[in-house]
Amino acid sequence: MTSWRTIAAKKKAEQLALIPKEWTLKLDDITQQVEVDVSSIPDTCGLLNAKEIQITNSDLPDLLEKLAAGEWSSVSVTTAFYKRAIIAHQLTNCLTEIFIERALARAAGLDDHLQKTGTVVGPLHGLPVSLKDQINIKGLESCMGYVSWVGIFADKNSVLTDILENAGAVIFVKTNIPQTLMWAETFNHVFGRTSNPFNRSLTSGGSSGGEGALIAMRGSPLGVGSDIGGSIRIPAAFCGTYGLRPSYGRVPYAGCVNSLEGQDSAPSVLGPLSNSIAGIKTFMKTVIDARPWLKDPLAVRKRWSDDEYNLADHGNGQNLCFAIMWDDGMIVPHPPIIRGLEIVKKALLDAGHKVIDWKPSKHAEMYKCLGDIWTAGAAEDFSVVTAMTGEPVIASMIPDDEIPVVDIVDKHQIVDALAPGISAYRLWQTHKKKRMLREEHLQLWEDTAGMTGTGRAVDAIISPAAPYTAVRHGQNKSAQYTMVWNVLDYSTLVIPVSRVDPTIDIVKAPHEFYNEGDKANYNIYNPANFANAPISVQLVGRTLEEEAVIAMGEIVDKALKRAQVIETQRNI
Known part of the structure; x- marks a missing residue:
């Protein structure tokens, strides 16, 4: 048997060979430093011309408008984003599959169609779109960080890939993930580690960490990740992008490779990442308008609702009441997260909106419930796949050359996942427990109607996405601030707020710790280590409330931008 190391090295070498020499960065002393912000290098490295810089810094609505009008060709837009994606990859290691000729041929075909017919193929006409590695594209690999899956080529597109291409998208890169997908960081034996573009000593998050880094570097205008416990929202939060975790079935999953397949109690969902909420909305409306329930039997039959987007159930967007969850009763967030809230x-x-406090309820039970569901069959799932080559299952994200640091909480769930799972009967009881927790939380939300002053329950919850901003590689030990919303199946949107400023986000006096994990989290905070890391929040709506969550996200985002303008004017 060929050793797994040989297979991995060969695949990585093949990837490197696909990068055009003329798109190769000349790495200098600055770009080789670890603790450095590389997010602006694409604009300054000299590999992109003025038009390509303009294209890649344009917001998605402007891109679509210019593509539809023929002002910018899909070939020029795809080339610009491909070059920027390759630059981003050299700085953060965010890509897996690279297929330049194929993408440019697709773009040329779309340009030809527009020129001959005067019409666009669909709402995403000519737009480059990146996909997380697990989303199948016919003829390409989806190894998902497993050496065992290298060399397995998809014989057909996933349903989502077909929908995006039918809408006119140009699928142009696939992005890096952790082995098994069950990590909140991004590292695997095949492609290696993805770093945070704002400080490469920090993690980009996971499991959609490649997407988070690529979008943050503006190497893609729109990307797709997946989320089973925070895998869209954590990278979005750590990398300062927008990211939506839809409810189960709102976006079709059929045709993707995955871990824990067959686990349908709390399944993974696909969702978008973008540098604007407009990108999030465009993706969701495009996919839903394609009626995915006719192509994936598990997709929910629910059309896009303009009434819901116009917040018909939320006072038509006037005088909203938001509830802020300052902590989850288990771990108190670091100072930058509190400042963001x-x-x-x-x-x-x-x-002009109202804000009240949200008191968390039974988060520890929900966190444990989801962990029990995952670990019921995880050990066997991982061992079956890795046995094909003998590659080891990754049990730590700490870099090999670093001394292990103190754990933030108890062992990461992936370590627990290697232990034997519970019986089928015990699993059924866990499913029952999850249902009861959802019922109780529904009532908890409804009971807030007496506190809001609007005559209705709280419109949305504002929550941390993690108890910290992006942390050092190997330190992201918990996803509890995102996992609870997966248990409840709430639609959740990450919104960027600010960046860590060590002069402002100073260490606070010790609080009364909830537990040893809370104390350990407090102790790892050193402002200098988190400098420049994005600060983000989650906006949490109810189940299948994607339209309303997007609309309320727009309201929050607009309020934040208005506040930033006022603050800037005040400082002039």
């Missing part, structure tokens, strides 16, 4: 609260109050 305070910024959001003030912006919403200044915009």
Whole structure:
């Protein structure tokens, strides 16, 4: 048997060979430093011309408008984003599959169609779109970080790939993930580690960490990740992008490779990442308008609702009431996260909305419930796949050359996942427990109607996406701030707020710790280590409320941008 190391090295060498020499960065002393912000290098490295810089810094609505008008060709837009994606990859290691000729041929075909017919193929006409590695594209690999799956080529597109291409998209790269997908960081034996573009000593998150880094570097205008416990939202939060975790079945999953397949109690979902909420909305409306339930039997039969987007159930968007969850009763977030919540609260109050506090309930039970569901068959699932080559199952994200640091919480779930799972009967009881927790939380939400002053329950919850911003590689030990919303199947949107400033986000005096994990989390905070890391929040709506969550996200985002303008004017 060929050794797994040989297979992995060969695949990585093949990837490197696909990068055009003229798109290769000349790495200098700055770009080789670890603790450095590389997010602006694509604009300054000299590999992109002025038009390509303009294209890649354009917001998605402007891109689509210019593509539809023929002002910019799909070939020129795809080339610009491909070059920027390759630059981003050299700085953060965010890509897996690279297929330049195929993507440019697709773009040329779309340009030809527009020129001959005067019409676009669909709402995404000519737009480059990146996909997380697990989303199948016919003729390409989806090894998903497993050496065992290298050399297995998809014989057909996933349903989502077909929908995006039928809408006119140019699928142009696939992005890096952790082995098994069951990590909140991104590292595997095949492609290696993905770093955070704002500080490469920090993680980009996971499991959609390649997407988070690529979108943040503006190497793609729209990407697709997946989320079983925070895998869209954590990279979005750590990398300062927008990211939506839809409810189960709203976006079709059929045709993707995955871990824990057959586990349908709390399944993974696909969702978008973008540098604007407009990108999130465009993706969701495009996919839903394609009626995915006719192509994937597990897709929910629910059309895009303009009434819901116009917030018909939320006072038509006037005088909304948001509830802020300052902590989850288990781990108190670091100072930058608290400051981010305070910024959001003030912006919403200044915009005329109401803000109350949210008291978390049974988060520890929900966190454990989801962990028990995952680990019921995870050990066998991982061992069956890795046995084909003998590659080891990754049990730590700490870099090999670093001394292990103190754990933030108890062992990461992936370690627990290697232990034997519970019986089928015990699993059924866990499913029952999850249902009961969802019922109780529904009532908890409804009971807030007496506190809001609007005559209805809280419109949305504002929550941390993690108890910290992006942390050092190997330190992201918990996903509890995102996992609870997976248990409840709430639609959740990450919104960027600010960046860590060590002069402002100073260490606070010790609080009364909830537990040893809370104390350990407090102790790892050193402002200098988190400098420049994005600060983000989650906006949490209810099940299948994607339209309303997007609309309320727009309201929050607008309030934040207005507050930023006022602050800038005040400082002039």
